[in-house]
Amino acid sequence: MTDSSEDNWLAGLAGRASIDATPASREGRLLRQALVTQLSARTDMGTADDPPADREQRLAVLLEKARAAGLLTADTSGSAVRLPTGRRMRWRAAAAATIVALAVAITWLVTPAPESLPVRTADDGIVRLQADDPLALKQQLLQSLRAAGVVATGYESFGRHGVDAELPSPLTADVRALLRRYGLRAPPDGVLRVEIEQRPKP
Amino acid sequence: MFGTLAPAALHCGRWPRSTVDKQAFIQACREGGAAIERALRVLDASYFDQLYREGLRTLRDADAARDAVQDAFIRVWQRCATYQGQSELLPWIRAILRNTMLDRLRRAGRELSLEDEAVSAEAERRLDDLAGQANPGPQQALRARQHADCFQRCWERFEREAPAHAAVIAWIAQDGLSNEEVAELLGRTPGATREYISQCRKRARIYLAEWYELEFSDA
Numbered sequence: 574m575t576d577s578s579e580d581n582w583l584a585g586l587a588g589r590a591s592i593d594a595t596p597a598s599r600e601g602r603l604l605r606q607a608l609v610t611q612l613s614a615r616t617d618m619g620t621a622d623d624p625p626a627d628r629e630q631r632l633a634v635l636l637e638k639a640r641a642a643g644l645l646t647a648d649t650s651g652s653a654v655r656l657p658t659g660r661r662m663r664w665r666a667a668a669a670a671t672i673v674a675l676a677v678a679i680t681w682l683v684t685p686a687p688e689s690l691p692v693r694t695a696d697d698g699i700v701r702l703q704a705d706d707p708l709a710l711k712q713q714l715l716q717s718l719r720a721a722g723v724v725a726t727g728y729e730s731f732g733r734h735g736v737d738a739e740l741p742s743p744l745t746a747d748v749r750a751l752l753r754r755y756g757l758r759a760p761p762d763g764v765l766r767v768e769i770e771q772r773p774k775p
Numbered sequence: 776m777f778g779t780l781a782p783a784a785l786h787c788g789r790w791p792r793s794t795v796d797k798q799a800f801i802q803a804c805r806e807g808g809a810a811i812e813r814a815l816r817v818l819d820a821s822y823f824d825q826l827y828r829e830g831l832r833t834l835r836d837a838d839a840a841r842d843a844v845q846d847a848f849i850r851v852w853q854r855c856a857t858y859q860g861q862s863e864l865l866p867w868i869r870a871i872l873r874n875t876m877l878d879r880l881r882r883a884g885r886e887l888s889l890e891d892e893a894v895s896a897e898a899e900r901r902l903d904d905l906a907g908q909a910n911p912g913p914q915q916a917l918r919a920r921q922h923a924d925c926f927q928r929c930w931e932r933f934e935r936e937a938p939a940h941a942a943v944i945a946w947i948a949q950d951g952l953s954n955e956e957v958a959e960l961l962g963r964t965p966g967a968t969r970e971y972i973s974q975c976r977k978r979a980r981i982y983l984a985e986w987y988e989l990e991f992s993d994a
Binding site: 605694 | 819832848878923968981990
């Protein structure tokens, strides 16, 4: 299939083609028609008519997830919750800093240093690495990110390994250290996208 | 130092309960903490139902759809510093939801290569021939039900076995996405996206072969 055939198919599928200008656009248009019919039928499934009790429960889960992600700096849920006083906050901050420092130190000690990685960043914001064993590097990177408290997802698509991760904003010290360690720059939008390809043999 | 917060205060301030204002969103992003909690409640009240329906259409599972919307709300705040108010909030959040669902679908999908699925070049040619035939005649209307059932069966298998590709095709059809818009959604270059869309088409031809045959044979 040629690029032009693909473009015509996409135009038909997206509803932008003049009626059946080409076989490819006809193929796309018919698929679009069938899909739109099918998807509208499915809309009836999702009434989302939750009773208030369920909505409150859902909100509680959402806020818990937000807390776990570090978005809510203080527990303000429930009735009249007292926030930490200055002294208690300083203690908590000191304890948290110690735990983070220990976690980072342990991660540094148990994680083997990555092999030397040629890095190039394309205009699309995806960092592309090369490695002798892309799968191993992907797993190592995932492990390091998760150890630093980052939600990261690994995938394989068309033979290429990749990692997508949402970095905290602002970056924590351990995430900054991790990025330095892998020679990665902090992405401006906070979303780290890495693709790892096989290093060419010399 | 901070005093106490009565629950009622969580619903007050600049955020009316069912309206999401861009400037208030940006301000909550700057303030963080309790402001984000208030904003999360407003986002949930304003957008959950709509986003949940989209999630349900794509994921076909109520729990998965609810989780995906909530994960998207969390990502919204992790990325909120990048939102400058240049577009409306809902499309921006919906793009984040789709990205979240793609991650889930990638994890759930078997990610077979096309070679594994033994694509038949002959079948490809056959579809090209059929697609080139004349427009269907009135007989098609009489067999519409049969075609719709066949499509549903084929499409559901496509969704089960190649969920990410099926989702991207559905979003293109629903919203008329261009190559550039799909590239933005996938976080890939336009060139890599063109290749991805080509793979989507090839997979659609495999999974929908029976339906294509019916549809095009009615000429």
